[in-house]
Amino acid sequence: MAVQKRESAIFDRPQALEPVRMHYCPGCTHGIVHRLVAEVMDELGLTERAVGIAPVGCAVFAYNYFTCDMIEAAHGRAPAVATGVKRVRPDLFTFTYQGDGDLASIGIAETIHAAARAENISIVFINNAVYGMTGGQMAPTTLPGMVTSTTPFGRDAKVAGNPIRVCELLAALDGPAYLARVAVTSPSRVREAKQAIQKAFQAQLEELGFSLVEVLSTCPTRWGMRPQDALDWLEENMVPYYPLREFVVPEGLRVGR
Amino acid sequence: MTSIPRGTRILMRGNEAVAQAAIDAGCRAFFGYPITPQNQVPDYFARHMPEVGGVFLQAESEVAAINMVYGAAAAGTRVMTASSSPGISLKQEGISYLAQSELPCVVLNIMRGGSGLGNIAPAQADYFQSVKGGGHGDYRTLVLAPWSVQELYNLTREAFDIADRYRNPVLILGDALLGQMMEPITIPEEVVDPARLPRKTWATDGAKDRPRNIINSLYIEEPQLEKVNLRIDARYEEAARKEVRVAEEHLEGARLAVVAYGTAARVAVTAIEEARSGGMRVGLLRPIALYPFPSDEIASLADRVDAILVAELSLGQLVEDVRLVVAGRCPVHLLGRSGGVVITPADMVEALRGLAGEDRG
Numbered sequence A: 001m002a003v004q005k006r007e008s009a010i011f012d013r014p015q016a017l018e019p020v021r022m023h024y025c026p027g028c029t030h031g032i033v034h035r036l037v038a039e040v041m042d043e044l045g046l047t048e049r050a051v052g053i054a055p056v057g058c059a060v061f062a063y064n065y066f067t068c069d070m071i072e073a074a075h076g077r078a079p080a081v082a083t084g085v086k087r088v089r090p091d092l093f094t095f096t097y098q099g100d101g102d103l104a105s106i107g108i109a110e111t112i113h114a115a116a117r118a119e120n121i122s123i124v125f126i127n128n129a130v131y132g133m134t135g136g137q138m139a140p141t142t143l144p145g146m147v148t149s150t151t152p153f154g155r156d157a158k159v160a161g162n163p164i165r166v167c168e169l170l171a172a173l174d175g176p177a178y179l180a181r182v183a184v185t186s187p188s189r190v191r192e193a194k195q196a197i198q199k200a201f202q203a204q205l206e207e208l209g210f211s212l213v214e215v216l217s218t219c220p221t222r223w224g225m226r227p228q229d230a231l232d233w234l235e236e237n238m239v240p241y242y243p244l245r246e247f248v249v250p251e252g253l254r255v256g257r
Numbered sequence B: 001m002t003s004i005p006r007g008t009r010i011l012m013r014g015n016e017a018v019a020q021a022a023i024d025a026g027c028r029a030f031f032g033y034p035i036t037p038q039n040q041v042p043d044y045f046a047r048h049m050p051e052v053g054g055v056f057l058q059a060e061s062e063v064a065a066i067n068m069v070y071g072a073a074a075a076g077t078r079v080m081t082a083s084s085s086p087g088i089s090l091k092q093e094g095i096s097y098l099a100q101s102e103l104p105c106v107v108l109n110i111m112r113g114g115s116g117l118g119n120i121a122p123a124q125a126d127y128f129q130s131v132k133g134g135g136h137g138d139y140r141t142l143v144l145a146p147w148s149v150q151e152l153y154n155l156t157r158e159a160f161d162i163a164d165r166y167r168n169p170v171l172i173l174g175d176a177l178l179g180q181m182m183e184p185i186t187i188p189e190e191v192v193d194p195a196r197l198p199r200k201t202w203a204t205d206g207a208k209d210r211p212r213n214i215i216n217s218l219y220i221e222e223p224q225l226e227k228v229n230l231r232i233d234a235r236y237e238e239a240a241r242k243e244v245r246v247a248e249e250h251l252e253g254a255r256l257a258v259v260a261y262g263t264a265a266r267v268a269v270t271a272i273e274e275a276r277s278g279g280m281r282v283g284l285l286r287p288i289a290l291y292p293f294p295s296d297e298i299a300s301l302a303d304r305v306d307a308i309l310v311a312e313l314s315l316g317q318l319v320e321d322v323r324l325v326v327a328g329r330c331p332v333h334l335l336g337r338s339g340g341v342v343i344t345p346a347d348m349v350e351a352l353r354g355l356a357g358e359d360r361g
């Protein structure tokens, strides 16, 4: 299904997105974030030199959705795979797209070390506080007290440990050039999220080093909520625990249109 | 070109010969994590990759290293990693992904005593892991088993061509002795210029003027995954026809044959000389490629000799494959030592005498 470009079009599919139907559940915010990534790729003219790395998680099929070259990585290893690409081909633009289980649990070592090395890659990190793909188990970002399939009585920190705030953790390192946490719960938040992705990608283009945007995201299916309720729940519960802000911003980053 | 003397005999350590061979084969990226007894490999790359504008990176773990290899291979670069037994275990997930994603790379395993942390002495106990796949799934790695420093150099160079040809990881299987020992070798004048290698049209190196490429091992539809697996398997069948390599010594008229590779085969040569000087008719069949396995060569050997002695630095791994292809044509005995203990020529001569005696009685 080809998308027709009309003079009068005020809203269109980004060129960097394949014209295919995504597999995400209704109301899942993965789709919004895909769109933002694609819009930024279009605006920065990156598609022809971009290599995207898909994770293992609900976004595993991301390789079907972006029009650039894509690699499917093993669970948690996307930052290492991106490192391999970027080190041998610094002229390519390399980004990963990862969930919280992928990035903050099984792949936390790869994440921290890529950040510490100031690896010149960009990471889009989806924090939905749960393992979506495998059926709603506890994630490293699951909130205290939150019910998941493996914390059926609510996450008890004494048994199941405490959540990890990824941006705060990485901000302790010297490597990162850009770190921000955003949400996509409202149009204004979506605009801010897009700006953060822009800055992250720009940081890589300016060879400033590691950039990561953490996007607080909903999983209506595994949270057992309607999409709108999930957005409200995120604002009420996740935003207080995971403050939305920029943690590291490089001096003199050229952003804007 | 690196600053090494070429075309003349020089003394070189096995581990360093591998690294030099890789650079000469056009390998321009190495990712690894320290582990004895292969540490001279990353050290050598760290020193010499800059001379050719290549990438050396010490990864945070073997897991990260093999996934960096995956990324670099996907981008179309000749790339390798090296480790020793425990580290190779950690790499298995990545090797499975590389194989299933049809990516070429070279992996060096300088085997040490196992299992577990084991020790740092020479062993051949990773044979099963090497030739049967190693990680999950239906894949194989192509496995080369050198027995000298010169052969480490030669086979590593070839390994990159084989990996590209079959779009599959190639494993170089050495051990602590081969990696650490120094021997005279000759490094050839001519080297591979990576810029002149054929373009990898499947690589994810920017979808400019072509449709996008996807490097992937996920096929959610069963028939589709089986189709991919059969395509990969067809390459293994082709390799079985073209890549079997064996060396033979004194097998002409032999009554007994030793089957051994790598370090065990070097011990065998000494033992066989001694046994032959005592009048015993014994020879050596040395598999140089362990996968594909020299099935026909060993089966026909079994038709010619009275018995086969498999000598290996393990408690019996290679011997299982030998017995499988011999299929009862002749008795197959094992001389195996484990835990880093190397078989001595005296052990082997004694074992051969035992077999010869059995044969007469």
Ligand SMILES: Cc1ncc(C[n+]2csc(CCOP(=O)(O)OP(=O)(O)O)c2C)c(N)n1
Pocket: A056, A057, A058, A059, A075, A098, A099, A100, A101, A102, A103, A126, A128, A130, A131, A132, A133, A134, A139
């Ligand atoms: C080595 C390995 N372990 C476990 C799994 C199973 N698995 C698939 S997705 C997933 C979790 C994904 O959760 P997350 O990263 O939070 O992404 P989401 O699905 O929520 O988007 C797990 C554990 C796997 N594929 N590989």
Ligand code: SF4
Pocket: A023, A024, A025, A027, A028, A029, A030, A058, A128, A132, A133, A218, A219, A220, A221, A222
């Ligand atoms: S399970 Fe959750 S994260 Fe996965 S697609 Fe559905 S809503 Fe989105």
